[in-house]
Amino acid sequence: MSLAPKARVLSGYRRLFRARKNLFAGDHRAMEESRLAIKAEFVKNKAVPTVGDHFEGLLTMVDEAEDMLRHHIVRGELNQDTGNYQVKIKPEHTVGAEQTHVEPITQRTVEKLVKPETVEVCKSSSKNK
Known part of the structure; x- marks a missing residue:
């Protein structure tokens, strides 16, 4: 019904x-x-x-x-100290038919980008390490 x-x-x-x-x-x-x-x-x-x-x-x-x-859609927040945006990928952002896992962004991942100087790799604050 x-x-x-x-x-x-x-x-x-x-x-x-x-x-x-x-x-x-x-x-x-x-x-x-x-x-x-x-x-x-x-x-x-x-x-x-x-x-x-x-x-x-x-x-x-x-x-x-x-x-x-x-x-x-993920939201980034401006870190006033560094001038960089911080994006926190949550478990709900990995749900979907095509994508079931989000790989962490590492320095090696950044080096493959067109403009690697625009990305800063920070430590994860995740408790699920």
């Missing part, structure tokens, strides 16, 4: 808002911009009939957007 169309839409809306809150916590501007963007997309498609391929396609896009926010 499937949910009514309105419930499915509201569920997707709430899931997107939770995913954005998780990703952009502490970044006021990103929180505001993402809130406005999500709301604008839902308002834009408000008049779409709740049956048919177009409606189902929009719900699929909601699922994909949530997945992207939760698993495929």
